[in-house]
Amino acid sequence: MMSDDKIIQPSLAVEIAGLKLKNPVMPASGTFGYGEEYSRYLDLNQLGAVVTKGMSLHPKAGNNVPRICETVSGMLNAIGLQNVGVDAFLEEKMPFLQRYDCPVIVNFFGNTQDEYGEVAARLDDVPGVAALEMNISCPNVKHGGIIFGTDPKAAFAAISLVRKRTSKPLIVKLTPNVTDIQVTARAAEDAGADALSLINTLTGMAVDVKTRKPRLANVIGGLSGPAIRPIAVRLVHQVVQAVQIPVIGIGGISRAMDALEFLIVGAKAVQVGTANFVDPNAMATIIRGLEEFCRDEGVADINDLIGSLEL
């Protein structure tokens, strides 16, 4: 590049479902608490958005311990969606987040369609809630515990209902544990989702060979971390091709390079999960890394990178 072409300050801003983000980097739900936990280590105003721990209608105590276990380049968790419940969230957690100049995306779930609808409704007119992220990797208690997200019909019905009860941008978070994610993705789009985020954790299990017990009290848990990245990149690639709505990429991102894989296959933004535990500063480093990469590669606007995969 010629020196007068040099990009001094590449633009990292992206837009998702009408939501303007300073940059495409935000935490993944459940790995960043309610924002406050990490606010000592990281200026939340740097982030594209904050995504909260998953919220339900009623407080949820979560699973018995052990709840986590390290695996090769990853970890299993079976937290059991422990959360304070949507009302306590609004009262105790939201005011803190409202002090920041950073869009807040509230992740939520329910055990029935109606619970999903009810939580969405309670969040609908809350100032500072920029968007909702609907986690459909939750057992549908009305239908024998089958996960909403693995049954496109149940997903469609639940999303349609939520769609009616919220005017906020609705992001639907997909589970990777399906044969054909394009089917779920299209069902979510058809039901009115404004954006999709993926992946949630892959189900996994580990055994303590000495005690012959599962390493998690819940036996099965969700696998996250660098180990799953190739699977996540593949799924995002497939979903981007299946839908028109924007996609947020998640799974094993811990460096700018990792985030770039997702952006290049077509994700409009990314979420960083397990990497926050390893380095509370991970997202700030990733944002700086994206900026540097754009500068080095002569990319003036990160949107030019998004979907730039050459097949």
Place this chain on the structure above:
Amino acid sequence: MMSDDKIIQPSLAVEIAGLKLKNPVMPASGTFGYGEEYSRYLDLNQLGAVVTKGMSLHPKAGNNVPRICETVSGMLNAIGLQNVGVDAFLEEKMPFLQRYDCPVIVNFFGNTQDEYGEVAARLDDVPGVAALEMNISCPNVKHGGIIFGTDPKAAFAAISLVRKRTSKPLIVKLTPNVTDIQVTARAAEDAGADALSLINTLTGMAVDVKTRKPRLANVIGGLSGPAIRPIAVRLVHQVVQAVQIPVIGIGGISRAMDALEFLIVGAKAVQVGTANFVDPNAMATIIRGLEEFCRDEGVADINDLIGSLEL
């Protein structure tokens, strides 16, 4: 343990579908060539069995390069099932294997039901072929390229046909890329499989962010190696609960400890894949490690460990 209880030589022998194995350790198809490639580094007679590269009716040239790519604690491959074809295998490769005192399991696949049947038939009366392993992770060219293994009906039909054309023990190798592996597992059992092996690779993808090209010419490949072990253990656990026939566990095994996880959740044997590349001696070390573990834990017969998971 009291010293006169001491187990001097634990028994590692297991039986799968009438097949007697010295020990439960064998290579995973496609990671051990036709046996000969590693015979310089490892005495094949030590192994529970040898499993060959996947064989098809006609020779197959495989995919364009790049075909492999390292990922975090794993690798992607899109070899494209390159193989010499069943006839050349019988003529050029099988005689070498017949010299060993080690059961030979021939992995095979087809692009149509009939191709599957035809390969099975050609292998049926070959002396030294101890069992067939049917890889159903192959695109069904008659039905728009959908993978046999992701469509329980297609799997059932193909397995039923193969069942009619072989009298050898039939192992069906399952793909993990499905919503509910218990459904495929039961379909395979119902169609007459004598045993199941799992998992084949998880589909994944990686991107070179500098060139913005996929790292594999085939774009998507199969993820293997330590990274996938927790997913494989979970799937084996689920399949063991769904069927009566024996199960062979595969996925990310590189140490005796890893193999034990699979045995404890109920696999009767294990296959070692990617680890052979890292250490040609891996299987021998694992066998020794299993023996040591049994000795240390006072297990006289490894069958007592199989399925000993405490929930």
Place this chain on the structure above:
Amino acid sequence: MNNIKTIVLSNQEISPGYFRMKILAPGYNKLASPGQFVMFRVQRSLPPLLRRPFGIFRMGFMPADCDNMPPKEFIELIYKVVGSGTEIMQGLHQGDPVELLGPLGQGFDLGEPDEEKILVGGGIGLVPLYMLAEKMVDNSNVSLLMGGRTRDDIITVTEFERLGVGTYVSTEDGSLGEEGLVTRVLERKLEKSPHATVFACGPMPMIAAVQKICLQYDTPLQVSLEALMACGVGACLGCVVKGAGHTDVDPHYLCTCTRGPVFKAEELDWDKDEMTVRTSGGCR
């Protein structure tokens, strides 16, 4: 509370399988209180993926290199090699880069001055008790009951003695001090000093036994617990223990990393023996 990139100052084996690591740690002397911990990361290495939690054994200042420089602050960890992470740690040398997140968690409540204090340490559980002793020894009568399986598990007792702490050692195999469990020593001690406060840290069976004894003598007890941790800051909710009043129908979980690692006995649910950390060894 801070995340710092820093370096190892020294790392030495002090007893078979036990290592003592000194780390440059600006700010800690002001921030850290007894019973707090750090999340330790061997930089750039993977595995291990997650950080490992370690109590702070001691902190202080190193003599300055030259007159114009401020003295260097350090903390010391003492760790036992048990798995993949600690195996890598034992290979670290002076100057190697590491990261510290901390100081984290709620430490010990120092209680009233003049009151008698009994510290009960089991093996590596001794670690958080040293700084506690340092703080209390000036205005209280402090004693340390130290237990271990063999003499190899008895560490740094001399340093406690140098502080002026009365120490009692017991080992299960009798290879050092009295033969038997440290809890037997505690019972004898409480016979004589029923109004003491007890501070305990060690393996879960030991802590559970200490709790039973203290309940019996109606002695106040603070315990420092271990739990599997991913974040150390209250974000992952992986590290919970059952709080007092916990039932299966109405579960009540407390984060060990933010509400602990030190708890008053009455904050916890002692009914279940599942409260143990199911440790791993093998999550390579």
Place this chain on the structure above:
Amino acid sequence: MNNIKTIVLSNQEISPGYFRMKILAPGYNKLASPGQFVMFRVQRSLPPLLRRPFGIFRMGFMPADCDNMPPKEFIELIYKVVGSGTEIMQGLHQGDPVELLGPLGQGFDLGEPDEEKILVGGGIGLVPLYMLAEKMVDNSNVSLLMGGRTRDDIITVTEFERLGVGTYVSTEDGSLGEEGLVTRVLERKLEKSPHATVFACGPMPMIAAVQKICLQYDTPLQVSLEALMACGVGACLGCVVKGAGHTDVDPHYLCTCTRGPVFKAEELDWDKDEMTVRTSGGCR
């Protein structure tokens, strides 16, 4: 061919980014021939998961430590730090445990004595040519054309000279030797010596250009190729290149690890420029 657990004897930076590693390697002097390679593993570490392929630069014997001991056999690798694996390698010290699988693959065909031999090396591609020169220099006229981007990429040329090889150096930026591509030097050389045999190793664009030139002069050519490898022994089929006669309808692939890494030009398909190794940098 063997898998040995051995140790590093020395590991030194010889030019910015280039390292030379001496490894204890019993048996290699008898087994290995010029152009063969090893699959190298940093023991116990993960990542990298897979072994890394490296050519053998040189082998030999170290003086025995004492009279009764046999002299120690070693091999030398020269590697460029380009990614995760080589980054770890550069941190290895004397005595560190490593594993070698090898010697592997088909090396160079030494050709007829007295025939003139031209070696063309691009940067790190020089590595397999040294042992080749050693073998040929006694009964042939051997010259080395060495190219690189900058003078930092010109390595070990003096050692070739010491063997009695005539050397020509060129760099793209002119910082050492002639300014320009090594292929220009080759053309000039072939003008004068049309009956030589050429042996080339270097980046793919260089090799492709060398092939064009040799075709033009009708000069026999052997090339040593790089390919992504998982096993190194013909088991994974990951490392193939397109063989002569390859078409999309009737593809024809050859394993670089067993049929190569050295190929005669006529064995390969030169139509496609896709024959490049798409290297990575980032598969952490």
